[in-house]
Amino acid sequence: MNRKQLLGLAATAMLVSAALPTWAADPVRIGYTMARTGLFAAAAPSQEQAYELWRDQVNADGGLDVVGERRPVEFVSYDDESDPAKSAQLYERLITSDDVDLLLAPWGTPHHLNVAGIAEQYGFPIVGNTAASVAIREVQPGNIWFPTSAIPDQIGPELAAMLGYSGITSVSIISNVLPFSQENLSFLTPALKKAGIEIRMSENYPPDISDMTPLIIQIKAADADAVLALTYPADAFLYMGQARELGVEADLQFLLIGPTIDAFGKAFGPAADGVVTLAHWSPEQSAWPRAKPFFDAYVAKFGQEPDYLDSALAYMSVEILQQAVATAGLDKDALRAAITDGTFDTINGEVRFDGVQNSVTPTAFVQRQGDKVQLVWPKDIATAPLQ
Amino acid sequence: MIESLLSAQLLFAAAVLGALYALIGLGLNLVYGTMRLLNIAHGDILMVGAFAAFWWFTLTSLSPLIALPLIAVFGAAIGLALYFALFRHQLAQELDASVIEGRSLLLFFGVSVVTQNVTALLFTATPRAYRHLDEVYRFGDLAMTGNRIAALVCAVTLLIAMLIFLKKTLFGIEIRALIQHREAARIVGVNVEKVQMVAISIGFAVTAIAGTLLSMTEQTNPFMGFRFTIAAFVVIIIGGLGNIRGGIIAGFLLAVMEIYAVTIFSAEARSILIYGGFVLAIILRPQGLLGVRKRA
Amino acid sequence: MRDTFTLITVILAGVGLLYFGSIGAGPYWQIVALNLAMWIALTQSWSLFSGLTGYISLGHAVAYGLGAYMMATLFSEWPIWVLVPMGGLVAGVFALIVALPVLRVRGPYFVILSFGLSELVKYVLLVVETALGQSSRLLFGAPGTQTLLVWMLALAAVATLLRHVIGLSRFGQGLVAIREDETAAETIGIPITRYKVLAFALSTVIPGMVGAVMALRSTYFEVLQVFSPTISFTIVTIAIIGGAGDARGPVLGAVFLIALSETLRGVSPQLYLVFLGLSLIFFVRFVPNGLTGLLRGGGR
Numbered sequence: 001m002n003r004k005q006l007l008g009l010a011a012t013a014m015l016v017s018a019a020l021p022t023w024a025a026d027p028v029r030i031g032y033t034m035a036r037t038g039l040f041a042a043a044a045p046s047q048e049q050a051y052e053l054w055r056d057q058v059n060a061d062g063g064l065d066v067v068g069e070r071r072p073v074e075f076v077s078y079d080d081e082s083d084p085a086k087s088a089q090l091y092e093r094l095i096t097s098d099d100v101d102l103l104l105a106p107w108g109t110p111h112h113l114n115v116a117g118i119a120e121q122y123g124f125p126i127v128g129n130t131a132a133s134v135a136i137r138e139v140q141p142g143n144i145w146f147p148t149s150a151i152p153d154q155i156g157p158e159l160a161a162m163l164g165y166s167g168i169t170s171v172s173i174i175s176n177v178l179p180f181s182q183e184n185l186s187f188l189t190p191a192l193k194k195a196g197i198e199i200r201m202s203e204n205y206p207p208d209i210s211d212m213t214p215l216i217i218q219i220k221a222a223d224a225d226a227v228l229a230l231t232y233p234a235d236a237f238l239y240m241g242q243a244r245e246l247g248v249e250a251d252l253q254f255l256l257i258g259p260t261i262d263a264f265g266k267a268f269g270p271a272a273d274g275v276v277t278l279a280h281w282s283p284e285q286s287a288w289p290r291a292k293p294f295f296d297a298y299v300a301k302f303g304q305e306p307d308y309l310d311s312a313l314a315y316m317s318v319e320i321l322q323q324a325v326a327t328a329g330l331d332k333d334a335l336r337a338a339i340t341d342g343t344f345d346t347i348n349g350e351v352r353f354d355g356v357q358n359s360v361t362p363t364a365f366v367q368r369q370g371d372k373v374q375l376v377w378p379k380d381i382a383t384a385p386l387q
Numbered sequence: 388m389i390e391s392l393l394s395a396q397l398l399f400a401a402a403v404l405g406a407l408y409a410l411i412g413l414g415l416n417l418v419y420g421t422m423r424l425l426n427i428a429h430g431d432i433l434m435v436g437a438f439a440a441f442w443w444f445t446l447t448s449l450s451p452l453i454a455l456p457l458i459a460v461f462g463a464a465i466g467l468a469l470y471f472a473l474f475r476h477q478l479a480q481e482l483d484a485s486v487i488e489g490r491s492l493l494l495f496f497g498v499s500v501v502t503q504n505v506t507a508l509l510f511t512a513t514p515r516a517y518r519h520l521d522e523v524y525r526f527g528d529l530a531m532t533g534n535r536i537a538a539l540v541c542a543v544t545l546l547i548a549m550l551i552f553l554k555k556t557l558f559g560i561e562i563r564a565l566i567q568h569r570e571a572a573r574i575v576g577v578n579v580e581k582v583q584m585v586a587i588s589i590g591f592a593v594t595a596i597a598g599t600l601l602s603m604t605e606q607t608n609p610f611m612g613f614r615f616t617i618a619a620f621v622v623i624i625i626g627g628l629g630n631i632r633g634g635i636i637a638g639f640l641l642a643v644m645e646i647y648a649v650t651i652f653s654a655e656a657r658s659i660l661i662y663g664g665f666v667l668a669i670i671l672r673p674q675g676l677l678g679v680r681k682r683a
Numbered sequence: 684m685r686d687t688f689t690l691i692t693v694i695l696a697g698v699g700l701l702y703f704g705s706i707g708a709g710p711y712w713q714i715v716a717l718n719l720a721m722w723i724a725l726t727q728s729w730s731l732f733s734g735l736t737g738y739i740s741l742g743h744a745v746a747y748g749l750g751a752y753m754m755a756t757l758f759s760e761w762p763i764w765v766l767v768p769m770g771g772l773v774a775g776v777f778a779l780i781v782a783l784p785v786l787r788v789r790g791p792y793f794v795i796l797s798f799g800l801s802e803l804v805k806y807v808l809l810v811v812e813t814a815l816g817q818s819s820r821l822l823f824g825a826p827g828t829q830t831l832l833v834w835m836l837a838l839a840a841v842a843t844l845l846r847h848v849i850g851l852s853r854f855g856q857g858l859v860a861i862r863e864d865e866t867a868a869e870t871i872g873i874p875i876t877r878y879k880v881l882a883f884a885l886s887t888v889i890p891g892m893v894g895a896v897m898a899l900r901s902t903y904f905e906v907l908q909v910f911s912p913t914i915s916f917t918i919v920t921i922a923i924i925g926g927a928g929d930a931r932g933p934v935l936g937a938v939f940l941i942a943l944s945e946t947l948r949g950v951s952p953q954l955y956l957v958f959l960g961l962s963l964i965f966f967v968r969f970v971p972n973g974l975t976g977l978l979r980g981g982g983r
Contacts, residue, residue, distance in 0.1 A: 036952045037504070039908065041512040042608045079952030083908075085900035086714075089828075093711035110903035113821070117902060135821055135903075177655065177809050179818035179905055186816065204813055205654035206806060207907070208614060211642075213400035214650040233514065237606050245523050245532040246396065263606050267516030304513065425791055473968060488791045489739060493923055493967045496916060500960030504953035613912070617802070620795055628791065655813070658806035666803055669796040670784045 027074040028064050028330070030055075031094035032104035035111070038082025043233065044107040046261070046307035047130055050314035051075070051104060053294075053301055058322070065326040076100055084110035091118045101330050105317060107310075109133045109180070112144070119143035125336045127320050129313040133183060141355040145339055147316050147348075150278050150309065152180070154363040156187030159228070159254070160195040162365060162377040166386055168225040168252060170198040174215055174239075175230035177204050181256060184230055200224045205235070212238055216246045226252040233258045237267060244271050252276060252386075259368060260308035272368050274387055280364035281312035281348045282375045284383040290319075290347040308366060308373050316346040349381070395529040401639070401646040403535050406542035409638025410597045411615055412622030413549060413631065417590035418466075420566035420629030422583055423484045424474060424491035428499035429619050430612030432591055436462060436598025437607040438506065444517045451519065451599050452537060462595025463588035469498060470587045478583065499612070506609035514606040534603035541600055545593065546635060553631060558585050566629050621665045627675025637675070690847050690930065697934075698836045705832065713828045717900075719941045720835040724893050725914075726921045726933035727842035731849055732886035733919075734927030736879060737862030738786070741915050742797030745804050746774035746887035748910035750894030752808060755820045755904035763826065767834065767895045774891025775884050777804075782880040789865070798915065805910035812906055825899040834896045842889045847930040849885075858882055920959065924966050926973025935974040 032051070035044040055073045063070035076098050080087035087106045094100050095118070105128045106115060112131035116139045119126045125143050128136075132150045163171065171192060175181045185202075192199055200222040203215060212235075219227055227250045229239050236258020243253070252274075258264055259277040283295035294315055298306040306312065323344050328334035344351045352360050365377045367386060374384035411433065418424050426432075439458045440451035451458075473494050477487060520533035553559035561582045564572040573579055597615075605611070618641070623630075626637030644664065649657050668675070705716035725743065733740050750770025757766055781800065788796050812818060849855045857878050860868040869875050898904055917940070925936020943962070947955035970977060 036512070037507075037956060038913075039911075041507065041610060042514050045511050045513045079948055081952070084903055085897075088901075089711065089714040092714075096709060097711050110819070110901065110905065110908075113903045114901055133819070135819075138821070138823075174654070177813045177818075178907065182813060182818035203654050206658040206809065209654065209657055210618075211400050211404050211646055212654075213397060214646060215654050217394070217396060217650075234606070237516065241521075241532065241604055244521075245530050245535065247523070247525070247530050261514065263514045263516040267518055267606065268521070269518050271518075271521065425794070473964065477968075485737075485790050488794075490967050490971070492739070492741075492791075492794060493919065494964055496920070497960040497963035497967070500963070501957050504956040504960070508951070508953045508957075617798075621799075624792070624795060655810055659803065659810060662799055662803035662806060665799050666796060669788055669792055669799065673788050673792045 025063065025069060025071040027072045028066065028102065028325075029074050029076050029098070029100045030102045030104055031076040031091070031098060031100035033078045033080035033087045033090045033094075033106045033111075035082040035107050036079040040082040040108055043310070046310040047107050047314040048077075049302050050298070050306060050311040051318060053298055054315060054318045054322075056301070057297065064322065067326065067329040080106055080111065082108075084108075084114040087111040088114035088118050091115050092122075095122050095124055102321060102325070104321070105129050105131075105314075109135070112136065112146070113139065116140075116144045123332055123336075125332060125339055127317040127324075127339060129317040130310050132180065136356060139356055143336065144356060145320075145353045145358075146356050147320065147346075147351055147353075147358045147361065148309075148313055149280050149358055149361045149363045151357075151363070152183040153187045155184055155278065156189075156191035157194075158363045158377070159188060159365070160191040160197060162386070163192075163197055163226055163252065164195045165377075166252060168197060170200050170222075170224040171226045171228050172200050172219045172222045172224040173202040173228045173230065174212075174219070175202070175204050176207055176232050176235055178207050178232055181230035181232065184256060188228070188230075198224070207232065207235065209235060209238065212242045213246070216242055216248060219243075219248055220246060224250065226250050226254065228254045230256040231258050232256075233261055233264075236264065240264070240268055240272060240275070244268075254365075257309075260310075260366070260373070262304040262307070265305065265368070265371070270370075273370065274367065276365050276367045276376065276386075279308040279312070279366040279373070280361050280375070280381075281308055281316075282366055282373050282383050284372055284374055285349070285381065286383075287381075288347060288349045290345070294347045312348060316348050316351065319346040320344045320351060395527075397646055397650065399529060399531055399535075399539075401642045403539045403642075404645060405639035405642030406539050406546065407597060407601065407638075408618060408622050408641050409546055409635040410542045410593060410600075411619040412626065412634040412638045413546065414590045414594035414597065415619040416623050416626070416629060416631055416634040417562070417586050417593070419623065420631065421562055421586040422474065422478055422491075423487045424587075425488050425495065426590075427492060427495040427616055428502060428612075429495075429594060430614065430616030431499045431502040432462060432465065432594045432612075433598035433601065433615050434506065434607070434609065434612040435465065435502065436595030437602035437605075437611070438510065438515075438598075438609075439595070440599040440602040441515050441517060441607050444519060451602065452541065455541070455596055455599060458595050458599050459592035463592040465595075466587040466591030467584060470584060473498075475580075475583075479580070499616075503609050503612065510609065512609055514608040516606045517602075519603050532604075538600040538603065542597070545596060549589075549593070550632070550635075552589075558582065562586050563631075566631070621661065623675075624665065624673075625668050625675055630675060633675055687847065687851070691844065694840045694843055698840050702832065702836055706829070710828060713832050715941060715945065717828060717832050717835050719937055720832070720839040721893055721897065722917070722921055722937040722940060723933055724835065724839040724842040725890050726918050726925070726937060727839070727846040727930065728886045728889040729918050730922055730927045730930075730933055731842075731846050732858075732882045734846075734922060734932075735850065735855055735858035735862065736882060738789070738879070738883075739794050739919065740797040740886075741794050741912075741919065742799070742801035743887070743890055743918055744910050744912060744914040745801040746778070746890035747894035747897070747914055748801070748805065748808075748906075749774045749777055750891035751898035751904070751909040752894075752906070753891075754895040754898040755822065758820075758822050758825075758898075763899070767892050770895030771888040771890075771892035774887040774894070778884040778887040779880065782883050783876075786876070786879045786883060798912070801910060801912070801915065805906060808906050808910070818905075820904040822899065822902055822904060825902070828900075831896055831899060835893070838889055838892055838896070843930050843934065845885075845889075846933070849882075850929055854878065854881070920963050922973070923971075924962060924973055926975030928972060928975055931978070932973055932975045935978075939974065 034048045063072045078090045103126045109131045128146045175185045254276045283292045324338040328338035367376045376386040443454045561577045622637045626633030701716045705712040753770045857873045921936035926932035
């Protein structure tokens with residue numbers, strides 16, 4: 001080709017390369033597994049989407065800060081088929097064969113418990129998130145941390161306290177037979193008795209129940225001040241619809257899991273007003289400046305609201321990791337020390353760990369008020385009064 | 388407790404649940420009765436109907452009830468597609484019923500897995516829901532949510548329409564003939580191929596409609612179908628495989644059991660009562676509580 | 684007899700290859716080998732009953748679940764080498780108890796019944812657990828993957844051998860006769876009830892032990908997970924793809940499944956399942972005798 005063409009080519013090449021984002025640095029590879037198929041497939045997206053949002057935000061911002069050096073974030077992820085054992089095995093693979101720099105947590109308590117063993121075995125720190133069982137207290141501190149405060153042995157007494165404060169003197173309880181519901185029931189029942197709150201009825205139901213009319217008729221007949229439905233998402237929908245239909249009147253209705261899901265608000269709208277549930281985060285908390293932006297970004301990217309419990313926890317865990325990496329880099333020992341001793345600024349306010357547990361965030365409850373979800377208990381982080 | 392047993396509320400609950408169970412049983416029975424196909428993907432067709440309703444409502448803000456004919460056609464199209472792709476050839480060979488049953492079970496299982504996961508790929512596994520017709524109407528002690536009334540009315544209308552269709556129309560009679568005795572039907576001149584196509588179209592259409600009705604009151608996600616597949620099989624076994632009228636009665640019977648037995652015993656025993664009853668029913672009277680011992 | 688000898692050699696070679704190969708290749712591959720061995724053990728046992736008699740069981744997860752439950756509840760009381768066989772024993776005894784009523788039923792009724800039975804046991808155990816005040820159980824200090832791999836390879840080897848030996852035996856021929864024509868079989872003097880019950884019970888023992896071993900993989904046990912219909916359905920899928928005619932089928936089918944899984948899961952798990960579903964459809968439609976049928980030249 002002639003000289004002119006050569007010059008033109010060179011100019012084009014320079015222009016093009018100037019226009020491309022130049023990643024001079026190696027990407028930071030972060031691994032995790034997620035329940036993309038199987039029993040938990042409907043619940044896991046709320047967590048994975050929070051991860052993805054974070055990754056996109058970090059990369060758009062110039063990359064992850066690794067002690068001053070900016071590097072792009074790349075995920076290496078697998079489907080764990082909702083099988084906790086498989087999850088542990090895949091984490092082993094991520095560590096030994098895929099050689100990832102960092103790890104994020106999978107979805108769900110059983111997965112966390114299994115992965116904790118791997119973290120311990122390889123000395124690889126992982127910030128957990130969506131695990132909520134007293135079993136996590138039995139986990140060896142060292143390489144895994146649980147930012148959640150929604151632990152059954154705290155939920156029981158806190159709920160009893162909140163009920164007592166609201167002047168509730170009697171409750172009706174219905175509970176799914178699945179583990180999280182039953183674990184909560186086992187702590188709730190003595191806590192209520194201790195607070196002097198009368199338990200007018202307490203019934204269990206199987207997870208595949210299709211119609212709660214008989215149960216709800218019982219609830220109406222018991223006519224307690226409050227109704228505590230220890231539900232999983234599917235039965236939460238069923239309960240809400242049927243309780244409304246039958247006109248359950250209570251000063252307070254509490255659902256264990258369900259109301260924080262985007263689809264719940266969409267299904268019931270104003271009918272879900274006043275429902276109280278588990279969560280320790282709300283975008284309405286102005287003391288946490290990062291909360292609302294996260295909420296808005298999530299809605300903008302996914303067209304749905306984040307899950308007030310799972311999505312928030314997932315995002316918190318990556319924020320913690322991000323801040324730890326900024327000061328400690330990628331060295332496992334340094335990271336471990338940074339997470340153990342550090343104080344972190346998250347969308348849920350300040351987080352600090354005492355052993356495996358979050359020592360700052362209290363066990364809290366939220367309530368749907370209008371089309372917002374407000375923190376209502378405990379008083380010092382409440383964004384709105386309990387109604 | 389007697390008062391609550393006699394309450395109109397329980398009756399309404401049993402009616403709504405029964406109508407839905409009867410409807411999903413009907414879809415399955417039509418397909419099994421005429422062709423001996425065990426449709427394990429039945430609940431997934433329901434799921435497809437539910438998703439169609441969700442997207443219809445989300446995109447047009449119009450009632451999914453308006454879209455019912457459209458969704459029915461969509462369901463029928465899926466049925467026909469599967470018929471041509473998978474079953475036409477085998478059915479034409481007039482193989483032994485047990486072979487067809489066995490194969491169809493596995494084929495439909497493949498269809499089920501594919502349907503669920505294609506849906507998950509397209510829409511993600513996040514649950515969806517929408518609000519429609521959710522005003523509650525009260526008459527004395529009885530309370531009924533609009534969408535449940537609509538579901539009951541639509542389901543019962545459809546069931547009655549189907550019964551009339553099967554009794555009075557030519558295709559309906561031919562379907563019943565095919566169900567009763569395949570060989571005899573052929574001998575008297577029934578166009579087996581055509582009738583099979585009609586049967587599978589209607590069966591799948593009815594199922595998709597049931598999915599639409601359910602989507603108004605339940606959350607929708609790609610893996611919701613299996614529960615209904617199980618329910619549908621329980622219904623048609625109790626009613627007698629291929630026994631249309633038996634299936635409808637069985638649907639209501641199952642709902643009655645679910646509501647009233649739970650009231651008498653406890654909610655916890657619900658699944659044990661249902662599956663226990665189901666297992667006993669198959670062992671003691673495999674032709675169904677209402678069936679007659681059929682010729683193979 | 685030469686056939687059996689060859690099989691034993693092949694089994695030993697396969698086991699050796701899997702064991703030493705996976706140890707060399709790394710912990711992840713040990714897990715792959717574990718899963719492969721598990722599916723082989725489960726499907727061979729299933730095939731012993733369903734493959735030979737034609738009574739398709741869609742409820743074999745019940746045997747797996749019972750064995751797993753046994754291990755989960757008694758883990759802290761008794762040693763593993765007692766609990767694993769006990770898992771098999773419990774499953775087998777359960778099968779014997781339900782066999783007489785359950786096996787009276789034939790064809791599609793049996794298929795649906797076997798499934799319903801598995802679900803019934805699941806819900807009964809859920810209530811039992813609640814009554815015991817338990818919801819999930821933790822198993823700390825379980826042995827590592829390597830030990831579990833040894834157990835599972837042993838179970839896979841025994842299951843394969845058992846399937847082969849029974850297939851050749853008079854008992855096995857009797858079962859095949861039952862599949863061909865049950866009434867005729869009875870007429871010529873085959874004790875059909877005794878045979879069916881025996882085959883059914885035998886087919887649940889190893890799955891019970893498999894369940895017990897697999898419960899040890901996880902620190903966390905929950906009833907809902909081990910009585911999963913997915914397990915039952917996957918067994919049948921493997922049997923169809925591999926072919927249920929003899930002992931080679933489940934091995935080929937399991938290898939196919941694992942190969943497909945390893946290749947596609949990383950790309951997209953839903954895509955893997957779509958392919959698996961399509962494979963099943965393809966095989967049932969065009970290759971009903973499975974991969975072994977292909978090997979044999981399509982005929983039986």
